[in-house]
Amino acid sequence: MLDNNILNVLNLRKYFATREGIVKAVDGVNFSIRYGETLALVGESGSGKTTTGHVIMGFYTPDEGKLIYKGRYDLSIPIKKRPLELKKDIQIVFQDPGTSLNSKRMVKDIISLPLMIHRVVDKKRVYERVSELLEYVGLSDEYMFKYPHELGGGEKQLVAISRALASNPSFIILDESTSALDVSSQAKVLNTLIKIQKELGLTYLLITHDLGVVRNISHRVMIMYLGKVYEEALTEEFFRSPMHPYTQMLLSSIPTLSSEDEKIKPAGVESIGEIPSAVKPPSGCRFHTRCPFAKSICSEKEPPDIKVGDNHIVRCWLYE
Numbered sequence: 001m002l003d004n005n006i007l008n009v010l011n012l013r014k015y016f017a018t019r020e021g022i023v024k025a026v027d028g029v030n031f032s033i034r035y036g037e038t039l040a041l042v043g044e045s046g047s048g049k050t051t052t053g054h055v056i057m058g059f060y061t062p063d064e065g066k067l068i069y070k071g072r073y074d075l076s077i078p079i080k081k082r083p084l085e086l087k088k089d090i091q092i093v094f095q096d097p098g099t100s101l102n103s104k105r106m107v108k109d110i111i112s113l114p115l116m117i118h119r120v121v122d123k124k125r126v127y128e129r130v131s132e133l134l135e136y137v138g139l140s141d142e143y144m145f146k147y148p149h150e151l152g153g154g155e156k157q158l159v160a161i162s163r164a165l166a167s168n169p170s171f172i173i174l175d176e177s178t179s180a181l182d183v184s185s186q187a188k189v190l191n192t193l194i195k196i197q198k199e200l201g202l203t204y205l206l207i208t209h210d211l212g213v214v215r216n217i218s219h220r221v222m223i224m225y226l227g228k229v230y231e232e233a234l235t236e237e238f239f240r241s242p243m244h245p246y247t248q249m250l251l252s253s254i255p256t257l258s259s260e261d262e263k264i265k266p267a268g269v270e271s272i273g274e275i276p277s278a279v280k281p282p283s284g285c286r287f288h289t290r291c292p293f294a295k296s297i298c299s300e301k302e303p304p305d306i307k308v309g310d311n312h313i314v315r316c317w318l319y320e
Contacts, residue, residue: 097156154185
């Protein structure tokens with residue numbers, strides 16, 4: 001049977017040794033991403049979402065678990081040991097293009113590098129292809145001869161997207177790729193990403209804490225807290241009927257500018273407390289120390305995955 005998933009992640013764990021103890025950054029995570037969709041991985045700082053993306057990318061090797069890509073590639077090996085066709089097929093756009101773009105290189109050289117490494121086009125066509133990639137994301141030829149410091153934040157991120165597209169990938173990790181931008185630049189980058197996905201059939205893993213971005217671009221949402229997944233749903237269902245108290249807390253803390261936005265916010269659930277240390281996470285449900293609905297069992301046992309709809313899973317004793 002054909003697998004509709006481009007990526008299957010099974011029991012992923014990634015720990016880090018620190019002076020304070022072992023940080024359980026990702027602690028038994030399971031999920032899949034379908035071909036051509038955008039899965040939004042959401043949570044506060046320290047939830048493990050970026051570590052998850054960096055394991056997929058190969059920056060970290062997992063301590064446990066399997067990551068199967070396109071049904072045949074094992075992503076548990078570091079990026080240096082991955083075959084060239086795999087490196088070519090998975091790309092990443094980082095949060096801050098100011099640090100991810102080489103400040104000493106012109107834009108034409110930044111984008112041409114992956115073209116030459118992966119031999120995407122003939123050498124004679126490299127700069128022609130650079131021009132095409134820039135035009136594709138809405139930038140003119142004149143940007144080829146500029147340095148990153150001469151560009152605005154949105155323009156830098158569009159160059160970073162052009163570089164990611166240069167190797168003709170199937171899968172792109174968007175690591176907080178709009179969080180450093182102003183509202184107008186963010187809108188332009190998001191519209192460009194949506195257009196690219198529709199036209200090229202790309203798959204995105206969107207790592208973010210911005211639920212406004214999630215609502216605009218994602219197909220499915222997965223909520224992480226202290227290294228574990230606590231809710232997963234289709235985006236429309238997620239905003240219409242958030243189930244986990246942590247999800248409700250995140251939604252209730254979104255600043256709103258209209259009555260329509262205010263309607264989706266859960267009533268009576270306020271953002272309280274700080275995320276605990278991942279060195280000594282709370283027992284049972286890791287959110288119980290901040291949860292207004294916590295029961296005694298919440299501190300004693302981890303909740304199971306509970307299916308509350310065809311495409312909606314929540315990990316919470318309230319629905320057991």
